[in-house]
Amino acid sequence: MTAIWWIRRDLRLADNPALAAALLHGPVIPLYIHAPDEEGAAAPGAAARWWLHHSLAALDGQLRALGSRLVVRSAASAQAALREVIAATGAEAVFWSRQYAPAQIARDQAVKAVLRGMGLRAESFNGSLLCEPWEVLTREGKPYRIFTPYWKACQGHGLDRADPIAPPSVLLPVPRGLASEPLQALRLLPDIPWDAGFHDHWTPGEEGAWRRLRQFIGDGLAGYSAARDRPGHAGTSRLSPHLHFGELGPRQVVRAVLEAQQGDPDADGSRFFSELGWREFAHHILFHFPHTVDRPMNPRWEGFFHRHEAEPRLWQAWTRGQTGIPLVDAGMRELWQTGWMHNRVRMIVASLLTKNMQIGWQQGERWFWDTLVDADLANNVFGWQWTAGCGADAAPYFRIFNPVLQGERFDGEGDYVRRWVPELARLPGRWLHRPWEAPAQVLRAAGITLGMDYPRPVIDLAASRQGALDAFAGFRGPA
DNA sequence: TAGCTCGTTGGACAA
DNA sequence: TTTGTCCAACGAGCT
Numbered sequence: 001m002t003a004i005w006w007i008r009r010d011l012r013l014a015d016n017p018a019l020a021a022a023l024l025h026g027p028v029i030p031l032y033i034h035a036p037d038e039e040g041a042a043a044p045g046a047a048a049r050w051w052l053h054h055s056l057a058a059l060d061g062q063l064r065a066l067g068s069r070l071v072v073r074s075a076a077s078a079q080a081a082l083r084e085v086i087a088a089t090g091a092e093a094v095f096w097s098r099q100y101a102p103a104q105i106a107r108d109q110a111v112k113a114v115l116r117g118m119g120l121r122a123e124s125f126n127g128s129l130l131c132e133p134w135e136v137l138t139r140e141g142k143p144y145r146i147f148t149p150y151w152k153a154c155q156g157h158g159l160d161r162a163d164p165i166a167p168p169s170v171l172l173p174v175p176r177g178l179a180s181e182p183l184q185a186l187r188l189l190p191d192i193p194w195d196a197g198f199h200d201h202w203t204p205g206e207e208g209a210w211r212r213l214r215q216f217i218g219d220g221l222a223g224y225s226a227a228r229d230r231p232g233h234a235g236t237s238r239l240s241p242h243l244h245f246g247e248l249g250p251r252q253v254v255r256a257v258l259e260a261q262q263g264d265p266d267a268d269g270s271r272f273f274s275e276l277g278w279r280e281f282a283h284h285i286l287f288h289f290p291h292t293v294d295r296p297m298n299p300r301w302e303g304f305f306h307r308h309e310a311e312p313r314l315w316q317a318w319t320r321g322q323t324g325i326p327l328v329d330a331g332m333r334e335l336w337q338t339g340w341m342h343n344r345v346r347m348i349v350a351s352l353l354t355k356n357m358q359i360g361w362q363q364g365e366r367w368f369w370d371t372l373v374d375a376d377l378a379n380n381v382f383g384w385q386w387t388a389g390c391g392a393d394a395a396p397y398f399r400i401f402n403p404v405l406q407g408e409r410f411d412g413e414g415d416y417v418r419r420w421v422p423e424l425a426r427l428p429g430r431w432l433h434r435p436w437e438a439p440a441q442v443l444r445a446a447g448i449t450l451g452m453d454y455p456r457p458v459i460d461l462a463a464s465r466q467g468a469l470d471a472f473a474g475f476r477g478p479a
Numbered sequence: 480t481a482g483c484t485c486g487t488t489g490g491a492c493a494a
Numbered sequence: 495t496t497t498g499t500c501c502a503a504c505g506a507g508c509t
Contacts, residue, residue: 079491138506138507138508139507139508140507142506144506144507145506146485146486146505146506147486147487148485148486148487149507149508150504155486191492209505229488257507274487278487343488344488347488352490386487386488393486393487398489398490398501398502399488399489399490399498400490401488401489401490402489402490405489405490444507465490469501472502473502
């Protein structure tokens with residue numbers, strides 16, 4: 001009794017409950033459907049499409065090694081593609097891992113109803129979260145809005161509830177006649193080769209994910225709490241794109257870290273786990289407050305973050321890493337060249353855009369969406385609203401990052417700025433994060449003419465900070 | 480129920 | 495240089 005494994009963002013064979021259900025049912029058709037128009041705001045951006053292409057290729061390789069292959073279809077709707085494959089194969093069941101963006105939920109509900117109406121088994125599984133959003137509620141049965149109590153409750157359910165499901169060791173072949181499009185036909189890769197540097201930093205696919213996880217556990221876990229804040233050092237796990245595409249599930253990550261902890265008393269996973277917790281919380285918020293896709297979680301801020309929507313000079317400087325503020329430029333260039341940015345720097349560039357520049361967070365969110373390989377709707381929207389001060393965060397509005405002080409505190413050696421803003425490489429550390437204050441002879445000795453080799457700041461940090469504070473204080477919410 | 484405490488990631492300024 | 499305090503007011507979640 002043939003079953004379709006409808007593959008979405010669960011591009012792995014190990015610990016995959018949808019695949020496991022399909023295997024129990026009978027011969028499995030691994031089907032990837034490309035129907036981005038259906039996904040709304042969650043349709044992958046350019047950098048994520050690059051990842052998706054290579055991850056699908058990797059999955060196809062794994063499937064072929066086991067005797068199967070990936071079936072790829074592009075279609076106007078997933079439902080249409082599923083019907084075609086069902087008609088061609090006589091499949092009697094479809095299994096998939098859940099997604100949590102509003103458009104995806106609506107699509108899946110409709111698909112499930114139609115398939116069941118046709119007499120098929122249609123079931124969805126939790127393939128990407130530690131806790132389903134509806135499992136973790138306050139005692140009043142309402143969704144949490146504050147991280148700490150949420151995470152406490154989530155952990156109370158047990159992070160390591162079930163044993164991981166082993167990957168299949170062999171698969172039955174997909175029927176010969178069942179057509180599949182070549183991956184290239186999906187046109188996921190960029191026309192202009194801006195992705196040239198990506199391969200130096202990333203290996204999409206389940207194998208690459210495990211290599212990254214093992215590397216992190218070996219090198220990074222012990223010093224994680226302190227090292228994670230320093231963008232110039234490889235102190236973070238860099239698992240975010242692997243998790244987004246489901247090449248690893250968070251349960252597998254938890255399990256691997258717990259096992260490592262048993263053998264090493266220095267390895268304390270709790271800080272790292274709480275980062276997984278933020279990922280969970282972001283999905284929890286998106287599920288329970290679906291309007292946050294493009295509107296503030298708190299309606300009080302409706303209409304506030306739009307004022308300099310069309311300030312092209314500031315916007316252009318920000319996107320291109322030419323603001324004249326070294327840490328910000330380093331981050332934006334790291335993003336452009338690698339498809340990723342260190343988390344602390346994400347907060348700092350977002351703070352500059354939304355507060356100092358007073359450009360709407362939605363604009364920054366969409367830029368990140370297109371340029372991050374780990375772009376994840378729940379995380380991205382959550383992070384931007386958090387920084388802008390209109391999301392699930394109780395912090396006061398006067399928290400505005402100062403990119404100079406942040407640079408001096410967390411990139412004191414200047415490794416990060418020197419790497420991504422090489423024109424400043426010869427500037428002494430004392431001036432590296434504030435080149436506009438450097439004496440003329442220091443700049444000369446470093447081979448820098450401000451305004452020529454490196455921009456003067458496009459915005460006055462102190463004045464714009466005050467401007468943002470005034471704007472916040474003066475805003476009384478929508479009428 | 481009503482009250483209490485607390486809120487990932489900060490900055491400025493004074494001492 | 496480091497440390498402490500303040501910067502609004504609120505509302506979530508617990509007791």
